[in-house]
Structure formats: structure tokens, C-alpha cells
Amino acid sequence: MDNLFVDSLSKSFILGRAPEEQPFRMRQIVNTARRWVGRGPADDAPKGRREFWALKDVSFRVQPGTVLGIIGANGAGKSTLLKIIARVLTPTGGRVVGVGRCISLLELGAGFDPDLSARDNIIMNAAMNGVPKSEVMRRFDAIMEFAETGEFLDTALKHYSSGMYLRLAFSCAINMDPQILLADEILAVGDVAFQERCLQRVKDEAARGLTVLFVSHDMEAITRVCARVIWLNRGAVFRDGDPEEVVDEYQNAIWETADLATAERGRHVNRFGRILSVALVAESGNEIGAAPTDQRCAVRIRVETFIKETITQCAMDLYAGNVWLLRARADKSRRVDPGLYDVYFRIPSDFLAQTTYTVSVSLTLRRKNDERDYPLVMYKALKFMAYTGEGTVERTSKRTALLAPRLNWDIEPFAVRTEADSGQASDGNTSDAAADTTLAADPATKAQP
Amino acid sequence: MFTDVKRWFMWGRTEQSGASQYKWVIEPVGEGFVARVKEFWRYRRILWFLSVQQIKGSYQGYSLGIGWLFLRPLLPILISTFIFGNLLNVPSDGLPYFLFFLAGQASWHVFERSLLMVTRSLYQGQGMLKKVYFPRIMAPISSMAISVVWFGTFTGLLILAAFYYLFKDGVWYLRLGPQLLIAPLCVVASLVLSLGIGLFTSVLQLRFREMRYTLRYFTRFWSYLTPVIYPMSLVPPEHRWIIYINPMAPLVETFKWSLFGVGSFPVIPLLSALAVIAVVLLAGIWYFSRMEASAVDRM
Numbered sequence: 195m196d197n198l199f200v201d202s203l204s205k206s207f208i209l210g211r212a213p214e215e216q217p218f219r220m221r222q223i224v225n226t227a228r229r230w231v232g233r234g235p236a237d238d239a240p241k242g243r244r245e246f247w248a249l250k251d252v253s254f255r256v257q258p259g260t261v262l263g264i265i266g267a268n269g270a271g272k273s274t275l276l277k278i279i280a281r282v283l284t285p286t287g288g289r290v291v292g293v294g295r296c297i298s299l300l301e302l303g304a305g306f307d308p309d310l311s312a313r314d315n316i317i318m319n320a321a322m323n324g325v326p327k328s329e330v331m332r333r334f335d336a337i338m339e340f341a342e343t344g345e346f347l348d349t350a351l352k353h354y355s356s357g358m359y360l361r362l363a364f365s366c367a368i369n370m371d372p373q374i375l376l377a378d379e380i381l382a383v384g385d386v387a388f389q390e391r392c393l394q395r396v397k398d399e400a401a402r403g404l405t406v407l408f409v410s411h412d413m414e415a416i417t418r419v420c421a422r423v424i425w426l427n428r429g430a431v432f433r434d435g436d437p438e439e440v441v442d443e444y445q446n447a448i449w450e451t452a453d454l455a456t457a458e459r460g461r462h463v464n465r466f467g468r469i470l471s472v473a474l475v476a477e478s479g480n481e482i483g484a485a486p487t488d489q490r491c492a493v494r495i496r497v498e499t500f501i502k503e504t505i506t507q508c509a510m511d512l513y514a515g516n517v518w519l520l521r522a523r524a525d526k527s528r529r530v531d532p533g534l535y536d537v538y539f540r541i542p543s544d545f546l547a548q549t550t551y552t553v554s555v556s557l558t559l560r561r562k563n564d565e566r567d568y569p570l571v572m573y574k575a576l577k578f579m580a581y582t583g584e585g586t587v588e589r590t591s592k593r594t595a596l597l598a599p600r601l602n603w604d605i606e607p608f609a610v611r612t613e614a615d616s617g618q619a620s621d622g623n624t625s626d627a628a629a630d631t632t633l634a635a636d637p638a639t640k641a642q643p
Numbered sequence: 644m645f646t647d648v649k650r651w652f653m654w655g656r657t658e659q660s661g662a663s664q665y666k667w668v669i670e671p672v673g674e675g676f677v678a679r680v681k682e683f684w685r686y687r688r689i690l691w692f693l694s695v696q697q698i699k700g701s702y703q704g705y706s707l708g709i710g711w712l713f714l715r716p717l718l719p720i721l722i723s724t725f726i727f728g729n730l731l732n733v734p735s736d737g738l739p740y741f742l743f744f745l746a747g748q749a750s751w752h753v754f755e756r757s758l759l760m761v762t763r764s765l766y767q768g769q770g771m772l773k774k775v776y777f778p779r780i781m782a783p784i785s786s787m788a789i790s791v792v793w794f795g796t797f798t799g800l801l802i803l804a805a806f807y808y809l810f811k812d813g814v815w816y817l818r819l820g821p822q823l824l825i826a827p828l829c830v831v832a833s834l835v836l837s838l839g840i841g842l843f844t845s846v847l848q849l850r851f852r853e854m855r856y857t858l859r860y861f862t863r864f865w866s867y868l869t870p871v872i873y874p875m876s877l878v879p880p881e882h883r884w885i886i887y888i889n890p891m892a893p894l895v896e897t898f899k900w901s902l903f904g905v906g907s908f909p910v911i912p913l914l915s916a917l918a919v920i921a922v923v924l925l926a927g928i929w930y931f932s933r934m935e936a937s938a939v940d941r942m
Contacts, residue, residue, distance in 0.1 A: 289669060293667075
């Protein structure tokens with residue numbers, strides 16, 4: 195049996211001012227007068243007034259014990275959906291049928307009154323959610339224990355930090371024994387420890403039959419907690435299904451649109467030279483669109499320089515999604531004469547993971563005897579996918595890390611090492627890595643599992 | 644496993660045992676009147692809670708404490724007494740002007756403040772109304788709670804003033820008797836009127852921010868149409884009906900009559916005022932329930 199059923203739910207808002215809200219204009223009065231006389235414009239409805247459909251025909255069913263993730267860009271209708279289910283907003287069409295107590299955490303809070311103490315707020319919140327006072331008193335300790343704000347029990351909420359406020363709100367909501375919990379961005383302001391406890395608690399409660407509608411922009415949390423994900427796009431359900439698939443698709447899509455939206459792509463040209471193109475090339479030198487992770491490839495930057503003896507220094511930034519993975523720098527600067535040049539950043543095999551990367555390149559040009567640098571930058575110059583070819587070790591999870599370098603490893607019998615031994619061992623590793631790659635990657639980034 | 648059993652057991656012991664499985668439906672069209680009333684009853688604790696908070700919140704952090712409570716209405720009344728009573732010699736049905744004006748203010752001021760509070764209620768409660776659901780109409784209703792305190796303050800002032808005149812002039816002006824019970828009823832009626840009007844203005848306040856200031860401006864004129872600073876006896880009998888069209892006039896007049904036995908007990912104007920109040924209240928409820936959804940959209 196479902197315990198939440200959303201049936202072709204729609205919600206429209208009227209944008210712009212209603213006629214009666216328009217500031218008084220002489221022309222309106224004149225027009226009204228002319229209408230009375232019998233000739234005049236039929237209607238002077240203000241311009242720019244239109245309907246905006248925040249939700250359009252959204253339908254889904256949720257079974258008890260499901261954590262349903264809701265993702266989508268800002269303004270996709272996620273919060274509106276939750277507000278309607280929480281009864282704060284009234285739908286324009288469709289209906290929602292739910293079973294059991296529904297508790298909401300909207301807009302970072304449970305509707306607390308900042309002037310009241312935590313104690314009073316908990317009691318009031320319970321009353322709003324139809325929980326009798328006797329029951330709240332019984333749960334009081336559990337609420338305070340989870341929120342970890344016990345010593346501020348009688349402090350007015352306005353003195354709480356936003357994190358404490360959220361803790362209290364979440365703890366209060368989850369301890370009210372709801373059947374349905376509407377959680378809008380509950381992870382936004384908590385610290386990492388609390389986020390973990392939050393997610394764990396949500397999982398535990400879901401195992402006992404709690405239905406959670408979980409809105410978040412934290413895709414990692416979504417894939418971890420949710421059993422199912424709905425992707426809302428412009429007020430409609432765009433995808434509904436397995437969290438990993440939907441999230442992956444969503445992330446790729448945002449990345450593409452974000453790419454298009456980047457108007458500022460940096461400075462491509464100055465008086466010393468310009469960046470002509472950035473491409474991904476295979477070992478053979480052919481341009482390729484996607485990189486097989488088990489083969490070597492390179493990022494080729496085609497540059498033109500204009501002035502004799504320009505001192506050139508290059509760098510390349512590699513991003514996955516919005517994570518800045520690494521910065522690769524050329525090991526030394528070169529002196530070049532006017533002409534066309536190709537700069538290659540070679541990417542070793544077994545280094546990339548199966549995901550989408552973006553490359554930004556920068557070129558620092560300097561004249562001899564001139565202290566100043568003249569940078570050329572091309573943000574998001576190149577975007578490419580990496581894919582695992584044959585012969586790659588199967589990973590257990592479908593989700594990948596952002597980098598998957600093959601590191602040298604060894605297995606040895608345990609022995610107590612002396613300091614000299616360990617020093618030697620690490621030296622060996624470093625030289626190995628240097629020999630393997632031409633990239634000067636930050637070792638911390640590379641060491642990701 | 645054990646906690647689960649315990650939990651269900653505890654649920655079973657509360658009166659809400661059925662509540663864990665009750666079914667609810669959200670639809671664009673609001674529920675009928677009866678359903679709304681039932682819902683209102685279910686949420687009655689919120690009303691009480693909001694009302695208590697309203698009162699607590701208003702007097703929190705006042706350093707003069709209870710003294711301020713009395714001082715705030717008293718000072719303007721003393722000033723007005725000096726101007727109207729001493730300088731202009733406005734008649735006061737044989738009462739000391741201060742006492743007369745205090746009684747008038749008691750009934751008028753409670754109404755006026757209540758109207759302004761109700762008007763502000765939705766605007767002020769936005770934070771909560773946007774986050775949790777409870778019957779919206781509870782926001783304006785609970786905002787009237789503070790009026791109870793004001794009325795209590797005025798009652799205290801009236802009693803103090805009566806004793807003051809007893810010791811000063813040796814005259815006991817208050818007329819003790821069953822008719823004294825009519826006075827609070829008049830105040831209740833005026834509060835209902837303020838709610839009726841406030842149900843309109845509180846919704847409009849969300850659209851027009853100047854609503855409250857306009858209203859304040861307007862109530863000043865309204866108070867002059869009400870026998871607060873002057874007695875009804877000052878108005879020629881053939882013109883009294885003009886004043887009595889205003890539903891507040893008979894209420895204030897009756898209030899003073901029941902306290903001091905001065906003036907008249909205006910039966911017909913009072914009945915017409917009650918009818919007007921009932922109509923305004925019903926219209927207000929109708930308007931409010933029609934507009935509340937779009938009002939929340941606007942927040």
C-alpha cells in the first residue's frame with residue numbers, strides 16, 4: 195500500500211502585479227472615464243503579468259519506508275512540491291493523498307518562533323503537528339539528545355547558530371514519530387558529523403517504515419540515502435528511478451548547461467600570443483572525443499606567439515564536474531619565437547576514471563627582461579569523457595571516483611621497520627611515480643581510492 | 644525489535660491510536676464549512692499557544708515591567724483630559740472628565756488596537772505560516788489576545804480612578820450592579836467587529852504595505868464619530884442616528900452607561916450594531932477563507 199500518492203499535481207503563481215496593485219496612473223483614470231462614456235480601450239491590463247507554472251502535472255506514488263530523493267535545478271519546483279504536501283501552499287490542480295502523520299522541515303526550519311526558547315518551540319511544534327503534549331514530554335529527552343543542544347534548552351532560538359537551529363528542527367521532526375517526513379535541504383548548514391548522524395537516522399527510520407521526501411543538492415548524500423530519485427525539471431517529473439542513474443544523468447546535464455552559460459571564457463589573446471585551440475589527442479596525434487583510460491592520451495593546446503623570444507609557461511587544470519581535480523604545470527618555461535606551436539600535456543594510462551572531465555588551460559607569456567606576466571586563459575576549453583576499455587579491473591560499484599590511477603603496490607610480510615627503511619621506501623615510490631607520469635599532480639589528490 | 648513493540652504499545656495508549664493511520668487529502672478546492680470548523684477544533688491548542696505567545700512576546704524585555712503597562716495608556720489620556728476637559732470644557736455627563744474619557748478610551752482603544760493587531764497578524768506571522776500548516780484564521784484570532792491585557796489594564800485604571808475620586812471628592816462614581824456585566828460584553832462585541840474588519844485588512848496588508856498606516860489614519864476619524872471625547876448628549880437627538888450608524892457608537896455609549904449609569908442605554912442602535920457586526924464577521928470569514936491560499940502564495 196502506498197502511503198503517499200501525488201496525482202497530477204499542478205501549481206501556478208501569478209507573476210507581476212494585479213491590476214489593483216498597480217500604482218495609480220493618470221492614464222488609468224482617464225481610460226476608466228472613457229470606458230464609462232462608452233469609448234476607450236477595452237482593458238488596460240498591466241503588461242508583464244503572466245502565469246508561472248511552478249509544478250505541472252506531477253504524479254508519483256511512494257511506498258512506506260522509501261527515501262525518495264528529489265533533485266533538480268533551482269526553481270524546478272522541489273520546494274513548491276514539498277510545501278504543497280505540507281499544506282502550506284494550496285495546489286492549483288491535482289491532489290495529494292497521504293496516510294499518517296506528515297511532518298515537514300521547510301526552508302531550514304520547522305516553523306519555529308525565534309523569540310521562544312527551545313522548550314516552548316518544541317511544544318508548539320508538536321501541537322502544530324498534532325502530537326499531544328504528554329507524548330512530547332516523553333520524547334523530550336530523545337529530542338534533546340539527538341540535537342545536542344541540551345544546555346541551551348531555555349535560550350531563545352534567535353541566539354542559536356543556524357546549525358544548532360537546524361539540529362533542533364530535525365531532531366524535533368524525526369522524534370515526532372512521523373509516517374512521512376518532508377526534508378528540504380536539511381543538510382545545508384549542519385556540520386559533517388551532524389550530517390552523518392542525520393543521514394543515518396533517516397536510513398534507520400526508513401527501515402522502520404518512514405517515508406522521506408528528501409530534497410538536496412548534495413548528490414553524494416542523495417545516492418547514499420535514497421532508494422529512488424525523482425528529477426524535477428521546470429515543474430515536471432523528468433526522470434524517476436534508480437538514484438545512481440538519475441543522479442549521473444542529472445550531473446552530466448547540469449554540467450552541459452553550465453558550460454553553455456559560461457559567457458566569460460577568459461582572455462584568449464594578448465599582444466604576445468593567443469590560444470587557437472585545445473583538443474584531446476590520442477598517442478597517434480589524432481584528435482579524439484573521448485579518452486580510453488587504459489591508453490595514453492594528451493591535451494593539445496595550439497598556440498600562436500607574435501613576439502621574438504617570448505618566455506612561455508603553461509598550466510592545465512582538470513575538473514570533474516565542479517571539483518577541481520588537479521593542476522598540471524609544465525616543468526620549465528620555454529623561450530619561443532613567433533609561430534605556431536602545439537603544447538602537449540600527456541595524460542598517462544590508467545589514470546583517469548570513467549567520468550566527464552573539463553580542462554581549463556592557461557599560458558603565461560613574458561617578454562625577456564620584463565618582470566610582468568601576461569596570462570592567457572581559456573576556461574572550460576575542453577570537455578571530454580573518459581571510458582574504461584577492455585582489460586580494466588572491474589569495479590564493484592557503478593559509481594566511480596574522479597580519478598583512478600594505477601599505483602604501484604606491493605604486499606610484504608609484516609616487520610617492524612626502522613626509520614631508515616621507511617625513508618628509503620618512500621623515496622622509491624616517488625621516483626616511480628615521476629617515471630610513470632609527466633604530470634605533476636598533487637599527490638594528495640592522486641591518492642584517492 | 645523491542646523498541647518497535649514498545650513504540651506501538653505506547654501509541655496504542657494515547658488517544659491518537661488511530662491517528663497513525665489516518666488518511667488525508669489535499670485538493671485545490673478548500674473543504675466545506677463543517678470540515679473547517681472541525682479542523683479548527685482539532686487545532687484549538689495552537690490557538691491557545693499562539694495567544695499566550697502573543698501576550699508574552701509583547702511584554703518581554705520591558706524594563707518598566709507592569710508600570711509601563713499602565714503608564715502607556717495613561718499618559719495620552721492625561722494629556723487629552725487636560726486639553727478637552729480643562730481647556731475646552733467638553734461636557735461629560737456630570738462625571739469628572741478624566742473618568743469619562745478613561746471609560747470612553749477603554750472601549751475605543753481596545754477596539755482600535757485590536758484592529759491594528761489583527762491587520763498586522765498575517766504579515767507578522769509569515770515566517771511561521773510559510774513553514775507549517777495550521778488553520779490560517781488562527782493567526783488573526785490569536786493576535787487579539789493582547790486586547791485582553793489592554794482591557795485588563797483599563798479596568799485596573801478605571802478602578803484606581805474610581806477610588807481616587809472617592810478619596811478626593813467623596814463620590815463613588817461606579818455603579819455596582821448586574822448591569823456592570825454588560826460592559827465586558829460591549830468590549831467583546833467590539834473585538835468581534837475588529838476581527839471582522841481585520842479579516843479583510845490582514846489579507847490586504849500583504850498586498851498593500853501601507854494598509855496599516857492608512858487604517859491608523861482612518862481610525863482617528865472614526866474615533867471622532869464615536870462618543871469617546873464627547874458625550875452622546877451633546878449631539879441633538881434628531882441627529883443622533885447619524886452617529887449611531889457607526890456600530891462602535893452604541894457600544895461605547897452602552898459601556899459608559901453600564902459603568903456609571905450616565906447617558907442612555909440605546910436599545911435600537913445597539914441591536915443594529917450587533918447585526919452589522921454579525922454581517923461584517925461573516926463577510927470577513929467568507930473573504931478570508933476565499934483569499935487565504937493566494938495570500939500565502941504572496942508571502
